[in-house]
Amino acid sequence: MNEHISSAYDRDLEEIQTLVIKMGGLVEVAILNAGEALAKRDVALAESVRAGDKDIDALEMQINEEAARTIALRAPVSKDLRSVLTTLRIAASLERIGDYAKNIAKRTTTLVDIPPINGTDTALKRMSREVQVMLKDVLDSYLRRDAVLAEDVRQRDQEVDQMYNALFREFLTFMMEDPRNITACMHLHFMAKNVERMGDLVTNMAEQVIYLSTGEMPDEARPKDDQTAFVSTPE
Amino acid sequence: MEDHYRMDRTMSTAQDTKISARNVQVHYADNHAIKDVNVEIGDKTVTAFIGPSGCGKSTFLRCLNRMNDTIDICRVGGDILIDGEDIYDPKVDPVQLRAKVGMVFQKPNPFPKSIYDNVAYGPKIHGLAANKAELDQIVERALRRGAIWDEVKDRLHAPGTGLSGGQQQRLCIARAVATEPEVLLMDEPCSALDPIATAQVEELIDELRQNYAVVIVTHSMQQAARVSQKTAFFHLGNLVEYDDTDQIFTNPKDPRTESYISGRIG
Numbered sequence: 485m486n487e488h489i490s491s492a493y494d495r496d497l498e499e500i501q502t503l504v505i506k507m508g509g510l511v512e513v514a515i516l517n518a519g520e521a522l523a524k525r526d527v528a529l530a531e532s533v534r535a536g537d538k539d540i541d542a543l544e545m546q547i548n549e550e551a552a553r554t555i556a557l558r559a560p561v562s563k564d565l566r567s568v569l570t571t572l573r574i575a576a577s578l579e580r581i582g583d584y585a586k587n588i589a590k591r592t593t594t595l596v597d598i599p600p601i602n603g604t605d606t607a608l609k610r611m612s613r614e615v616q617v618m619l620k621d622v623l624d625s626y627l628r629r630d631a632v633l634a635e636d637v638r639q640r641d642q643e644v645d646q647m648y649n650a651l652f653r654e655f656l657t658f659m660m661e662d663p664r665n666i667t668a669c670m671h672l673h674f675m676a677k678n679v680e681r682m683g684d685l686v687t688n689m690a691e692q693v694i695y696l697s698t699g700e701m702p703d704e705a706r707p708k709d710d711q712t713a714f715v716s717t718p719e
Numbered sequence: 720m721e722d723h724y725r726m727d728r729t730m731s732t733a734q735d736t737k738i739s740a741r742n743v744q745v746h747y748a749d750n751h752a753i754k755d756v757n758v759e760i761g762d763k764t765v766t767a768f769i770g771p772s773g774c775g776k777s778t779f780l781r782c783l784n785r786m787n788d789t790i791d792i793c794r795v796g797g798d799i800l801i802d803g804e805d806i807y808d809p810k811v812d813p814v815q816l817r818a819k820v821g822m823v824f825q826k827p828n829p830f831p832k833s834i835y836d837n838v839a840y841g842p843k844i845h846g847l848a849a850n851k852a853e854l855d856q857i858v859e860r861a862l863r864r865g866a867i868w869d870e871v872k873d874r875l876h877a878p879g880t881g882l883s884g885g886q887q888q889r890l891c892i893a894r895a896v897a898t899e900p901e902v903l904l905m906d907e908p909c910s911a912l913d914p915i916a917t918a919q920v921e922e923l924i925d926e927l928r929q930n931y932a933v934v935i936v937t938h939s940m941q942q943a944a945r946v947s948q949k950t951a952f953f954h955l956g957n958l959v960e961y962d963d964t965d966q967i968f969t970n971p972k973d974p975r976t977e978s979y980i981s982g983r984i985g
Contacts, residue, residue: 486983493982559941561968564981699970 493558500550500571501627504578507543508623510536511578512616514585515682519612522592522675523605533589540582547575566699570692574626577685577692581619584678588612591671598668601658604651608672611647611679618644618686625693634693637686638706644683645709651676652712680710737762737902737932738783743797745778745787745956752778754956755797760949762901765924765933767943767964770953771979776936779953780904783934784820785813801902818845821895825907827887829879829894834871837879837890838862841898857897864930865893866923885916892923896931903927905935909942921946940980944968952976 488494514533521530551568554560560568618637625633655669655676687706695701738760745753753775760766768776778787785806787793799806806816818841829837838858841847848854858875862868867889871882879890888908895903905924909917924946927933937943943950943964950967952960952975960967960976971977978984 486978488982489984490982560981561940561944562971562977562981565969 496554503547504571504574507578510540511582512619514582515612515616518585518588519609523609525596527593527596530589530592534586537582537586544575544579566696570696573692574689577689581682581685584682588675588678591675595671601668604672607651608675614644615679615682622686622689629697631694631697634690638690641683641687642707642709648676648680649711735761739800741798746794748792752956756958758961762932765928765947766949767947768936768951769943774953775956776953777906780906780936783904784817818898819900820902821900822904823891823895823908826911827891829887829890833876834879835875838894838897845898861893861897864896865889885912902932907936
């Protein structure tokens with residue numbers, strides 16, 4: 485894309501983009517640390533994730549303000565308009581992902597006093613690691629306006645859904661085996677659901693990147709593999 | 720006879736088209752100003768022509784009521800049909816054509832006469848009124864359509880040049896609609912007006928759309944976006960892109976359009 489005749493306009497758009505990337509970086513770290521804190525039962529790390537959410541929220545505010553200012557002063561059209569609009573939506577998704585990471589960290593603080601449930605911590609950590617890689621790729625696709633990479637991320641969400649399905653069934657089994665597992669399993673299940681929702685939000689971001697670079701939202705339905713809504717009895 | 724029949728049928732399939740331009744070429748001496756432009760302009764629609772200075776948008780607009788006839792070195796080729804009739808046919812009287820295709824210019828140019836006479840002039844020379852009472856009616860209706868009646872009804876015999884710039888421009892629009900045209904051409908009608916007067920003229924353009932096909936040339940992209948339903952982007956004498964206005968401003972297909980509307984170095 486050529487530069488604007490007004491170079492200050494280019495600087496405004498770049499500044500907003502830089503803020504999004506910075507915010508994305510903080511959210512990636514929050515996801516990784518939330519998973520790590522759970523696996524290692526590291527309360528200090530969990531607390532740092534909770535505290536760090538304030539910075540993420542502040543960045544979202546800043547992005548909203550900069551975007552509103554750009555719309556008011558520059559009246560962007562076409563690609564520039566899409567760039568500002570998608571930035572707002574991407575920032576909103578990042579903020580929600582940050583909240584989910586914070587919630588995982590909060591539950592980790594509660595879980596430290598309860599013995600771990602056979603291997604599920606590691607499974608959760610692996611799942612959050614998967615979402616973090618998707619997030620990294622979607623941020624790259626945003627920077628490069630790369631609809632192909634964004635579509636790839638969008639397709640990968642079904643892997644996260646499958647991991648969530650498997651965990652859901654495991655939690656049910658553990659709870660049926662021994663009612664003393666219920667407290668831990670309930671917390672762990674909410675954490676898994678949080679990670680699954682993060683994956684959905686990353687998928688939304690990928691759709692925004694596709695809209696940004698092509699001007700159209702992807703229309704074909706993406707594969708959804710979260711089947712837990714239909715589970716009644718564990719097999 | 721048979722030819723006429725076929726022509727009627729073609730026209731009825733395109734009943735929403737008011738102006739149809741086919742392979743239009745304009746030369747100013749050796750300068751090829753309009754290169755093979757094809758466009759269908761809809762009735763009861765505001766169509767905006769945008770593009771950088773010298774792109775040919777005003778030249779093309781002036782072809783639509785044969786204003787270019789007055790320039791000796793200007794040659795127009797191709798066909799321009801209004802309601803299926805070739806306006807460059809030797810049988811067409813350019814004066815009658817210009818009554819049907821009204822024009823409003825960049826700078827308000829009221830005649831040095833009263834407000835009343837400014838509007839009454841066209842209907843008088845075209846014999847549209849049988850008596851004074853009818854003429855009064857025509858003048859009032861035109862001034863109302865020009866959204867200026869309430870401001871001037873008490874001083875119809877004051878000079879038109881004494882009005883403010885925005886009022887003068889609306890007076891010129893009233894003058895243009897007084898002859899009951901079917902098409903209104905506007906060449907940068909707001910470039911000499913302040914934002915309030917601009918908003919009033921834009922509001923008026925939107926109302927005029929109910930009765931006329933309006934074609935507006937504008938340098939303000941925001942104005943094109945605000946008032947038009949269709950936008951045509953001209954560049955170096957070519958019609959680069961012609962589409963629904965919201966399509967042009969959200970997702971144009973041609974990179975030259977994209978660069979122009981988003982203020983980039985082409």
